Amino acid sequence: MSSALISPLDRGGPAQPLLTVRGLVKHFAVKGSVFGAKAVVRAVDGVDFEILKGETLGVVGESGCGKSTTARLLMHLIAPDAGTLIFDGEPVGTGGLAMREFRRQVQMVFQDSYASLNPRLTVEASIAFGPQVHGIATRAAIDRAHGLLDRVGLDPSRFASRYPHELSGGQRQRVNIARALALQPRLLILDEAVSALDKSVEAQVLNLLLDLKEEFGLTYLFISHDLNVVRFMSDRVAVMYLGKVAEIGPSETVFDKAAHPYSAALTRSMPSMDPDNRTEEAPIAGDPPNPINPPSGCRFHTRCTFAEAPCSATPPTLAAVGIGHKVSCLMHEPGSGHSKAAAS
């Protein structure tokens, strides 16, 4: 894990997680659906995790499992139904860390590089906007914007006065990264930030993210559906399934020795890259179920090869199975009644 820089901002000390997320819930009401008037999408349904200082926490899972909703909740772009956030030891919001200060310290880069930028602002104006709102003089804000453009590999003399439509996707994403860094945040949330880029450009942006992290002592929450990229970037990985965390632990553990049947199936679904050892059988059948009416008990039981009677009745809890390694599966819960579980 990279060393967290000790700064005056580092109030809680190096052992204090930068962000602790507890019991996060967000349901969306869906209107006029076949499920009746009161149907809700359980987009995020009781999520707990910690982001340690200086680490990259990867988040993987199939589309609709709640990755982006989690990110938007952390950014306060939408209000949670329940849950608390603790930033460097201080509860966020009433009585703790002021919302305005939290918002400055946590920034986000989205997948769609174009929609994230104001088409009528030049690149330098977009980057300088945030600092200006936070009271920095125009001249100083523009200087900061130029410095950041240079840092993300865009020569300010060529790019500062361009408009978003005059840039390639990779260049626009560099501008978005510069803009997110302009407020000198401590945590950067990257939601599918490289997913729209071409492979050859993606590699450039991933390298840039690694360099910036070292230089500015940043912490990343890195969300992607590309498992190779997540593995390359992350110290730890959280696997989500239908609004819940199925497994969280060190990257190598989750990818090579997954304890949750879903994580194992997900990693075995990655193309093999070996023409003489192609995948012969799909690790799991079917599509992920609808989060409107998630399966009872363990949400994965409809697709799990190890499912037994207790799995459709008892929801498993996320509990430690090793150092820094937590799993939510009845096989790992003593006394759960699953034949593979210890007797308790």
Add this chain to the structure above:
Amino acid sequence: MSAPIVKVSNLTVSFLGGPSPICAVNGVDLELEAGETYALLGESGSGKSVTLRALMRLNPEKKTRVEGSILVGGQDVMALSRTELQAFRGKTLSMVFQEPALALDPVYTLGQQIAEAVAIHEGVSQAEGRKRALELFERVRIPSPERRLDAYPHEMSGGMRQRAMIALALACKPQVLLADEPTTALDATVQIQILLLLRELQRELGLAIIFVTHDIGVAVEVADRVAVMYAGRIVETGSVRDLIRNPSHPYTIGLLRSRADGALQKGARLETIPGSPPDLANLPPGCPFAPRCRFAIDACQTTTPEPVTIRDGQIVRCLRVGELEAV
């Protein structure tokens, strides 16, 4: 050896109407045997979809200039009349797309759409068409096929819709299936199921498949041979094995090396290809990869590389191919 089922020679496609023409495809040669799966691999804008659409004559005819020759199942595609084209699409050559939701008709059930296609092409009754639709749904492994025939596209999950789209494409027993990134919008666990299904269909029906993708891993899972496209040209083609083990064009080498994969050390940097693909309305003379190529020499700025066969079936367009093999 039998005659190839698809033979494309020196295909060029440019789009007119803008300030200067967009040269999307610039001399593509492609040969496909019956029962063979060929992957077209390349970055966004490299001309993969335009090439596929040229095979189906789906590019907007008024705005597009197409040159070269396209033979599919012995038919000269460019010479087909409107009515011949109708019979050709679906029957000889059929296509599946990345986003089935856009390709399927939202107001008809899937059963109706397939039955209709069969009825029109083969002059059979709707009831006969529906029987075929049911067989096809079973063939592509849609669970509860009878019930699903009466579903509308929006009532299905992404993976099921893609299976239904494949069933529709196979309705009139085509010889060649064109697949344009059919799994790009799907999740990893669903993608592998669809790739395995295509492999199985290819084997059992003797289909020839051209599979467009930007993901080398996906190409390895489905293809016998791979063609790497850059700026509207095939810069390298060969068997999947040769391409993975002995990539020989600087662009292919760069693509493989820039891939993030599990074997990399934490904190290591990826090898990168600098810059970005060229503007197709303003292609540089010489090798289009020259501005990004670390092996470029002066000649690369002026001379367009011709295809060179370096080993059985592996063809590379690079002026320095002989020298680089040693590197």
